Amino acid sequence: MNRIPIALVVLFVVLGLAPLFLQGYWLSILTLIFFFGTVGQAWNLAMGYAGVLSLGHALFLGLGGYLTAVLSVNFGIIPWIGIPLGGVLAAVFGAAIAWLGFRFSVRGVYFALLTIAFAEFFRILFDNWDYVGGSGGFFFPALRAQESAVLELRGDNLVFFYGFLVLMAGTYLLCHLLVSSRLGYFWRAAREDEEAAAALGVNVKAAKISVVAVSAGITGVAGGLFGLLNGSLFPDSVMGMRLSIELIVAPIIGGIGTLVGPIVGAFIVIPVMEIANETGLKAGIFGFNTLVYGLLVFLIVTFLPGGVWPWLKGRWKTDDSRAAVRPPVPKKSA
């Protein structure tokens, strides 16, 4: 077995034991890291492995979140069923948008704009849709005595800590399997050169639609749990542009086109953001965290264009060939 999977298993086990040593605040930070590690991984699957740039992933997150919430609150369907359904809904939307886009050969930055347009369209729709609470938000009522915290996936932070840890580990494993499968090779072939891949018999359109569907599905699942964690959903915060941008920062910093990168990125980005947030709040300066975010991204794209993880690995000179997936070099599609 390779060194990196073993190290990761050890990491996940150590993280699983963290609640024995750490208090509430640190656990909530870790929960947030796991969340961004999950959605970052999902986004990276499309961007890093198939070269499909989406800037509307918040749509998939929001769809999963809202479906889970509405099913649970209005129909009494427990999140254990609602969350997978939310993932399916998000995957269907992702596949539909990707099909439309690639059917009409919308590529590169144009595809990114298409995803933004869809995400913003649905955000405004939800803002004005009274059934889901409009811009006033959709709230989970307090858990009643006869309801089970485990069945309803509510209750204390520990539920979400383990929920997102399992989700992050599961997403990593799923992506690992997919990337090393036949389909994963199709994705990378489509990323490197669409015409050449098509000439070799790869169904490029199907490959790209499948990667967007998987990526959206995972994001939808994470969205379902995210809504439960917050106890409320607002179109601006779960479907907005801001979230779409925020969730791509961790994989960019960690390293696009690597499986470990998004997790490393989340472990860097979230603590930095928390520190910036705290400092800004203490000094009474709003906006400091946004500035730090921007500077961090700027420094990484300027000095470590491949991301932190490929750079670290280069320094350690691991002889792990399986994980040595090159960062993508999509051709300039102008």
Add this chain to the structure above:
Amino acid sequence: MSELYLNVIAGGILNGIVYALIAIGLSIIFGVMRLVNFAHGEMVVIGMYAGYWGHELVGLSPLASMPIVAIVMFGVGYLLQKSVVNSFADRPQHVQFILFISFALVITGLHVMLFGPDPRGIFSLASFETYTVAGLRLDATRVQAAGGALALIVLLLVFLQLSTIGRQIRAAADNRIGAQVVGIPIAHVFAVTAGIGMACAGAAGSLVAPLFDTNPFLAAEFTLLAFIVVIVGGLGSLVGALVGGVLIGVVEGLAALMLSPSMKSMFSYALLVVVLLARPAGLFGASGATK
């Protein structure tokens, strides 16, 4: 009833001309350098704050502060391009995109830190004045903003047609390698182009300062608005941007009137989706924009 609609359409046309100026800034940067300036709305907001503070501190009308803002933003754009962005010219497109996202975050962060998140509106008697033209009542501030924007657009078109650097910019847009072969200083041309693009954004920002309450988070809306206008009109086409701007201005105005103001941009996004799918080169663009 029809009078109300005509007034809304007229207001939409006036807004649309300012939208066109914003969009032209985005379009020229893309047309020449193939760069997608994702921080364009942030540049507009810089102009809005300049217009706001010019009015609050010195009593300058937005129309008077526009040329100053345009010149300063030209310098900023020029230097930014020369010092940072030019070195990203040969990087993959998504990396360039992310570079501009980082600019956007930095500018928004600075705006919030300096001016706070609260909206700041210009209140003056001038905002209640109206002109009556052929039975239509037009807000004076809106007419002035559109007039200033139109003047700048015409100036820019003349500049691009007649000046040497304007010709070089068009040559670089047509064929970058060809332009380099005949000895056009491409780094300089790129920097001037970035300067023009950001001057358009800043100038438009100072013009709309009396129309919208300035706040840091308007930036994303302006960026997306500029994208919509440019895609609908056709990336790289200045005339297309003008028509696209007016079209979006009118659509937004009518949607706000017939449905609800909060839903007005939904139609712009729907239009963007349709145009991206049906005619990705835009209504006025050359074909093959997705190549």
